[in-house]
Amino acid sequence: MAPILSIRDLRKSYEGGFEALKGVSLDIEEGEILALLGPNGAGKTTLISTICGITTPTSGSVTVGGHDIRSEFRAARQMIGLVPQEVALEPFEKVVNTVRFSRGLFGYGRDDARIEEILRKLSLWDKRDNAVKELSGGMKRRVLIAKALAHEPRVLFLDEPTAGVDVELRKDMWEVVAELKAAGVTIILTTHYIEEAEAIADRIGVISGGELLLVEEKTALMRRMGQKFIEVQLTEPIVEIPPGLARYDLELNGAGDVLVYRYDTHKRTGITALLNDVAEAGLVLRDVDTRQSSLEEIFVGLVAGEKT
Numbered sequence: 001m002a003p004i005l006s007i008r009d010l011r012k013s014y015e016g017g018f019e020a021l022k023g024v025s026l027d028i029e030e031g032e033i034l035a036l037l038g039p040n041g042a043g044k045t046t047l048i049s050t051i052c053g054i055t056t057p058t059s060g061s062v063t064v065g066g067h068d069i070r071s072e073f074r075a076a077r078q079m080i081g082l083v084p085q086e087v088a089l090e091p092f093e094k095v096v097n098t099v100r101f102s103r104g105l106f107g108y109g110r111d112d113a114r115i116e117e118i119l120r121k122l123s124l125w126d127k128r129d130n131a132v133k134e135l136s137g138g139m140k141r142r143v144l145i146a147k148a149l150a151h152e153p154r155v156l157f158l159d160e161p162t163a164g165v166d167v168e169l170r171k172d173m174w175e176v177v178a179e180l181k182a183a184g185v186t187i188i189l190t191t192h193y194i195e196e197a198e199a200i201a202d203r204i205g206v207i208s209g210g211e212l213l214l215v216e217e218k219t220a221l222m223r224r225m226g227q228k229f230i231e232v233q234l235t236e237p238i239v240e241i242p243p244g245l246a247r248y249d250l251e252l253n254g255a256g257d258v259l260v261y262r263y264d265t266h267k268r269t270g271i272t273a274l275l276n277d278v279a280e281a282g283l284v285l286r287d288v289d290t291r292q293s294s295l296e297e298i299f300v301g302l303v304a305g306e307k308t
C-alpha cells in the first residue's frame, strides 16, 4: 500500500540561513502512530508546520494521500488536521461553535451529527454551550483536537499534545489517540515525554539538529538497542566486589547490598556463570530482579552520541 504521507529530502533554512531541517525523508503508513522525539530546537515543529503548509520548505517534497503539498495544496491540506502546540482559541465563543467554524473553514457544510460525535468522543459534549474561557487548560486542549478533527482529516498532527497537562488528563489523551487510531486516523505526534512515546506509538522517530537520526518500530527499537540489567540482592551488604567476580564488570549500589549486572540479550548472557560465582564467593542471595533499559536511556544515548 502506498504510504499516506511521504516526505523526501525536506530542507528548511530560515531567514538568516539557519538550517532547521537538513534533508528529512520519511514514509508513514495509513493508520499508524508515529512519535517524533527530539530535544528543544530539534526541528519537530518546523517539520510539522512545513507538512501542514504553514512554513514553506526550502527544497524537497511532501505528499499526503498522493497530493503534493505545494502544487495540490488544498487537496493535501484537506486530509490533514493540526493540533498546534499553543492554545489559540476565541475565548468568548461557545465550544460547539468554535468546532463548527473549523469545519466550515474547509468548505464542509454544517453537520451537527458529526460535531456531536467528535465532542462526545473528546468528552466535551457536556461543555458544548460553555464559552471557551470557562474551560480548564486540559479541556481547551481537547477543543483544539475537536477543531482539528472537524473536517474529518485522515492524518492528524499533534504538536506536544500533553505538554503541561496533569498525569490523569495525559492518560485520557492517550485513550483519545488510541480511539482515533482505531477509527483509521494516522497520527504523528511530537513529545518531550518519552513515556508517552513508549505508551502509544507504533514507530518512533528521533530528530536532532534538523536530522532524523532514526525511525524504527518501537518494540524492535527497544529490543535492538535496549539492554537488560540483573540486580542481585544480597542478604548482607558488602564493601567491595569480591575478586572472584571481577571479570563481570559489576556495579555495587550505595548501600552495598545490590550487585547490578548489565547484559545483552542477543549474546551469551553469562547469567548462570555469574550466579554460580556469586555463590562461590560466599554471598547469599535475597532476591534477583531483571530490568529492561527504557526508551529514555536509548534516546539520551542517541542524542548524546550525535552531539559528540
Ligand SMILES: Nc1ncnc2c1ncn2[C@@H]1O[C@H](COP(=O)(O)OP(=O)(O)OP(=O)(O)O)[C@@H](O)[C@H]1O
Residues within 6 Å of the ligand: 014, 015, 018, 020, 038, 039, 040, 041, 042, 043, 044, 045, 046, 047
Ligand atoms: N521563524 C524562525 N526563524 C528563525 N529560526 C527559527 C524559526 N522558527 C524556528 N527556528 C529555529 O529552528 C530550530 C528548530 O525549531 P523548532 O521549533 O522546529 O524545534 P522543536 O524541535 O519543535 O523544538 P521544541 O521542542 O522546543 O518546540 C530552532 O533552533 C529554532 O530557533
